[in-house]
Amino acid sequence: MADTPENSEDSRNAGKPARSGKPLARMGLDHGMSQVSLVETALSPLDYQPGTPLRHVSEFVYYDSQRQRRTGTVTVKAPGGLSPTDELVLYGMLAITFADPKPVAELTATPHYLCRQLGLPIGGDHYDRLRESVHRLSEVVYRNSAWWDRQRGQHRDVGFHFLSHDLPTADERRPEEQRREPWTILWDPLFFRLMDTSRGFVWFDFETFRALKNPAARRGYLLLRKIFHHRETTPRFDMCAFATQQLGYAAGLEPKSIRQKLKSLIATWQEQGIVDPDADPDTFFERQGPGQWTLILRRGPRFAEPAARPSLPAARAADHPSYEILSHLELTHQEIVEIQTRYRDHLVYVVRAAQISQSMQRQTGNSTDARAIFREYLERIDARGEDAMAEIERNRSRTIYERRKQEAEEEWARRAQLPERADESIAEAVFRHTFEFPDFETWQAGEESGL
Numbered sequence: 001m002a003d004t005p006e007n008s009e010d011s012r013n014a015g016k017p018a019r020s021g022k023p024l025a026r027m028g029l030d031h032g033m034s035q036v037s038l039v040e041t042a043l044s045p046l047d048y049q050p051g052t053p054l055r056h057v058s059e060f061v062y063y064d065s066q067r068q069r070r071t072g073t074v075t076v077k078a079p080g081g082l083s084p085t086d087e088l089v090l091y092g093m094l095a096i097t098f099a100d101p102k103p104v105a106e107l108t109a110t111p112h113y114l115c116r117q118l119g120l121p122i123g124g125d126h127y128d129r130l131r132e133s134v135h136r137l138s139e140v141v142y143r144n145s146a147w148w149d150r151q152r153g154q155h156r157d158v159g160f161h162f163l164s165h166d167l168p169t170a171d172e173r174r175p176e177e178q179r180r181e182p183w184t185i186l187w188d189p190l191f192f193r194l195m196d197t198s199r200g201f202v203w204f205d206f207e208t209f210r211a212l213k214n215p216a217a218r219r220g221y222l223l224l225r226k227i228f229h230h231r232e233t234t235p236r237f238d239m240c241a242f243a244t245q246q247l248g249y250a251a252g253l254e255p256k257s258i259r260q261k262l263k264s265l266i267a268t269w270q271e272q273g274i275v276d277p278d279a280d281p282d283t284f285f286e287r288q289g290p291g292q293w294t295l296i297l298r299r300g301p302r303f304a305e306p307a308a309r310p311s312l313p314a315a316r317a318a319d320h321p322s323y324e325i326l327s328h329l330e331l332t333h334q335e336i337v338e339i340q341t342r343y344r345d346h347l348v349y350v351v352r353a354a355q356i357s358q359s360m361q362r363q364t365g366n367s368t369d370a371r372a373i374f375r376e377y378l379e380r381i382d383a384r385g386e387d388a389m390a391e392i393e394r395n396r397s398r399t400i401y402e403r404r405k406q407e408a409e410e411e412w413a414r415r416a417q418l419p420e421r422a423d424e425s426i427a428e429a430v431f432r433h434t435f436e437f438p439d440f441e442t443w444q445a446g447e448e449s450g451l
Helices: 086-097 111-118 124-139 189-197 206-211 215-228 239-246 255-271 321-327 333-342 344-364 367-384 386-416 426-433 440-449
Strands: 031-035 054-063 069-078 106-109 141-149 154-161 163-166 183-187 201-205 285-289 292-295
Touching: 031 086, 031 206, 054 141, 054 239, 086 106, 086 111, 086 124, 086 183, 086 206, 086 215, 106 111, 106 321, 106 344, 111 124, 111 321, 124 163, 141 189, 154 189, 183 189, 201 206, 201 215, 206 215, 215 239, 215 255, 239 255, 239 292, 255 292, 321 333, 321 344, 333 344, 344 367
Parallel strands: none
Antiparallel strands: 031 201, 054 069, 069 141, 106 183, 141 154, 163 183, 285 292
16 A cells, blocks of 8 residues: 555654664665766776775777767776775765755765665674775775766766765774764765766666676676667677776686676676577677677666656655664654754754764763754754854864863873872973963864874
8 A cells, every 4th residue: 555644654653762673774775876987987807906006997989079989098096996896885875875855965874874775784894894895985086088977968087086984983892883873975076066967877776786796797787777778789899898898807818708708797687687688698799800709789678668767865764864863862753754854955964963962972871961952953053054063063172172171180180199209300290280281272273183
């Protein structure tokens, strides 16, 4: 039965504490998201070498505004290497970000939420692997000599990072809290703008993407998704170039080996209905000479109908990354739904306010005070929007400053009571009897610079 306001899940959960035994979000995204230029080439070799610096160069064919055949070049640099499975994390986090009607370049979510949405296992070791993937992605420098900007109707020479990150330091003393500590992903400004305005999205079925365990099959699926969106067959690919440039196989493989690997991939795509399942895979290949083959694939039933952009935003309040963060303030389900609705255009500030409130809750151990502080922050956001966050952050810094100053003063008083040692220097004696602490502005400058 279709959900109505009376029988919808949000209505049924109204008033219940959000931190119930029920899952906070469904298992896995419906759709992943990439961009036409990102799927044109492999971002990294299939042979992942952990910790080994990567410089990966690949090429693709495109046609300029004069319909002249050109070759574009993609260069990916990754100091910590780049695993093919990192693409699942990248495209999943992009889908979560752009699920909002007015997406912003900041995604804050718990590792528990991210793992669930990405279809990854839950738990400490798995959070560590997700953390490592985010670290690798944050180090990537991407350059594309012919990025397709659909809005401008032209190819552009672009270079950017994917993202920056702000993660809590791993704390082995509180492993049970790992799932609850929010992570913040900040998309590179140019990358985010290109994704937000280029209108060259590639939306794809995320369950199918995860089901393709072979990274080459995943990359091929995205490329075929982009091509089969508007035509029944692929262009005529050079077989070896397709395998190395688009899928990431090693360039030194023999053509015979490449052909066998591609036939195996084609069989996988046929099982998923991506490629014509009734055709003999051999018919997709055409021999051009000794060791030279071309490849043309035909569209399968999965893409028989034109694909519409997924319905956004997410259908349930609990599917939004803010839900789990707000639930840690022990708000009811209905309260969270009302906050998400009222502050739809300011959720990034609401989440920051919730994080600050939770930080104070951990320090005081009083959840009632934390909720009261959070409500006060919401009132400020109502009145001043983005400007309120600068004030909130400054007040938070002032609170931390006063606490640190008090701790330092208590430590000074303790040392001043210690008996003088016979070998104590004059400098040590002066230190014990003189309390010094920087003023707020000096202290804050030191905190921001990491000193």
